[in-house]
Amino acid sequence: MIRLFDLRKTYKTRHETLEVLKGITLTVPDRKFVMLLGESGSGKSTLANILGLLDTPTSGEYWLDEVPIHTLTSKARTDLRREKVSFVFQSFNLIPTMTARENIELPLGYRGVPKEERGERVEAVLREVGLSARAAHVPSELSGGEQQRIAIARALVVEPSLLIADEPTGNLDKSTTKAVMETLTEAGRGKTVFMITHNEELTAYADEVYALRAGLLA
Template sequence: MIEMTNITKVYQMGEKKVEALRGVNLSIKEAEFVSIMGPSGSGKSTFLAIMGCLDIPTDGEYLFDKRKVSLLSDDELSHLRNEKIGFVFQAFHLLPRMSSLENVELPLVYKGIHKDERRERAKDCLTKVGLGDRIDHSPSELSGGEQQRTAIARALVNSPRLILADEPTGNLDSKSAEEIMEILSNLNQEERITVVVVTHNPLVAEKTKKVYHLRDGRFDEGF
C-alpha cells in the first residue's frame, strides 16, 4: 500500500536548514498495524504528514497503491486524503459547539451527502467506538478519551483504508489510552484498516504489531 524510498525533508529557516528527515525507507502492506517511535524532534510528525499527503518531501519517492504521489494532481491528492485516509491527532480538533454526532457528520457535509444518510453513517461510526449513547454530547460534555473516540469516529466516517494517528493517546490517562489502542486494534483486525500510530510511549507502541524507531530523521539500523 505504502512504499517510501529515501524520503528527506529539509526545512529552510532563513539561512539555516533543518534536516527533519534524512533518508527514510518504509513499506507498509494492506492491513498492517505499525507504530513509529522516537524522541521529540526526531521527525515523527513530519514523516506522518508526508505519509498522509499533507506535506511533500524534499526528496525521495512515495508510492501509494503503486502510484507516485508526486505526480498526482491537487484533485487526486485531496481525493486520496478524503477517501482513503483518516487522521487522528493528539489534540482532538473537535468543533466545540457541535455535538459528537455533528462533528462526525462534518466530513460528509463537505461531500454533500444527504442528511439522513449522514446521520446514519455518523451514528454507526460512533457506535463502533462505543459512543452510541453519547451522540448528543458536545466535546465539553465528554471525557478526554470520549473526545478522542469521537475523533476516531470522524476519521472512520469516509470508510478509509488507512488511519494515521499522531500521538493519539498523548493527552489521555493510561486507562483511556489503552481503550483507544484497543479500538485501533479492533479496526485493524476486524475491518482490515491499515493503522499507523506515531508515539513516544513504549506502552502504546507495544500494542501494535511492528515498531519502527526514528532517531534524528532516520530509522534505527535493522529497519
C-alpha cells in the same frame, strides 16, 4: 500499500536549513497496524503529515496503493487524501461548537453523502466506539478519552484505507489510553493504521514497530 524510497524533508529558515527526514525507505503492507516510535523532534509528525498527504517531501518517492504521490498536483493530493486517508490527532481536534454527532458527520457532508446515509453511518460508527449515548454532547462536555474516541469515529466514518494516528494517547492517562488503544485496534481492523507514539508500552498493540531517530529509521 505504502512504499517510501529515500524520502527527505528539509525546512529552510532565514538562518539555517533543517533536514528533518534524512532518507526514509520503508514498505508497509495493507491492513497492518504499524507503530512509529521516536523522541520529540525526531521527525515523526513530519513523516505522518507526508504519509497523510497533508505535506509534501522535499525529495524521494512516496507510493500509496501504487499511486506515485510525489508526482501529484496539490489538487490531486487533496482528492486522494479525501478518498483514502483519515487522521486522529493528539489534541483530538474536534470542532468545539459542534456536537459529537455533527463532528463525525462533517467529513461525510463535504463528500456529498446523502443525509439519510450520513445518519446511518454516524450511528453505526458511534456504536462501534461505544458512545451512542454521548452523541448530542459538545466536546467540552466529554472526557479526554471520549473526545479521542469521537475523533477516531470521525476518522473511521469515511472508511479510509489509511488511518494516521499522531500521538493519539499523548494527552490521556493510563486507563484511558488502554480504552482508546482498544477502540483504535478494534475499529481500525481491516485498515492500514500508522500510529506515532513515544510510549514504548503501546508497541504490544502493533503488528510492526519502527523507530525514528534524528530523521532516520533505526
